Amino acid sequence: MATLLYARVSTAEQTLDHQQAQAEAAGFTFDHVIADRGVSGVNVLMKDRPEGKRLFDMLRSGDVLVVRWVDRLGRNYADVTDTIREFIRRGVIIRTVINNMTFDGSTTDPIQMAVRDALIAFMAATAQAQAEATKEAQKAGIASAKAKADANDYKGRKPSYSRHQYDQVIDLLGKGASVTQAATETGLTRQTIYRIKDEPAAAEKALAMWGL
Structure with a gap:
C-alpha cells in the first residue's frame, strides 16, 4: 500500500x-x-x-x-x-x-453509501461552480476595465495582490476559510482579504485595469 x-x-x-x-x-x-x-x-x-x-x-x-x-x-x-x-x-x-x-x-451500508456519494457530488459541484463564478467575475472585470480605459479614466492605485492571490482568496473563502486563514495562506494582509471579500467585483476590476 x-x-x-x-x-x-x-x-x-x-x-x-x-x-x-x-x-x-x-x-x-x-x-x-x-x-x-x-x-x-x-x-x-x-x-x-x-x-x-x-x-x-x-x-x-x-x-x-x-x-x-x-x-x-x-x-x-x-x-x-x-x-x-x-x-x-x-x-x-x-x-x-x-x-x-x-x-x-x-462501507456496504446503503445509507452510508448514499451520504458519501451525495457529499462527493456536492463537493464536485462546488468546485465547478467556483470556477464558473471566477470566470464570470474575470469577464465582467475585463469588460469594465476596457470601458474605463476607452473613457481615459484614471486606473487608480495598483492592487497589492496578484491574479493568483485573488483567485486563492476567492477559493479559500468559498470553502469556508476564515479571513485569518486566507491571509496566512496567501501572504496578504487581513485588510486586503476583507477588501476582496466585501467587494470581489471591484477587486477583480482593479486587476483588469492594470492588466494583471
Whole structure:
C-alpha cells in the first residue's frame, strides 16, 4: 500500500510547492508525488492529463490518494465524480487536506453509501461552480476595465495582490476559510482579504485595469 499526493496548478505563475507543504503540515507523508502543471481543471479531464494518466496507472487497492481539495482533481462536475468513483471502485482511499474528508468504498451500508456519494457530488459541484463564478467575475472585470480605459479614466492605485492571490482568496473563502486563514495562506494582509471579500467585483476590476 502506498500514499500518493496529487497536485495540480492551471497557470504558469502558480506553484505546486504550497500544496505539498500544506499536506505535510497536516501530517501526511508520501511515497509518491504526482503533479500536473499548467493544466486546466475545467477543460482537461483527469484521464487526459499527462500525470493524471500516470495516476490511473499507479493506484492500486489499499492505496491512499491525498489531494488539497477535490478541485485539484478537477473543476468539471462529471469528471470529478467519475474519477472519485472509479478510484473508490478500485479500493483506493481518497483524503483531502482541507476539511480532512475521507472517501472509500469499504462501507456496504446503503445509507452510508448514499451520504458519501451525495457529499462527493456536492463537493464536485462546488468546485465547478467556483470556477464558473471566477470566470464570470474575470469577464465582467475585463469588460469594465476596457470601458474605463476607452473613457481615459484614471486606473487608480495598483492592487497589492496578484491574479493568483485573488483567485486563492476567492477559493479559500468559498470553502469556508476564515479571513485569518486566507491571509496566512496567501501572504496578504487581513485588510486586503476583507477588501476582496466585501467587494470581489471591484477587486477583480482593479486587476483588469492594470492588466494583471
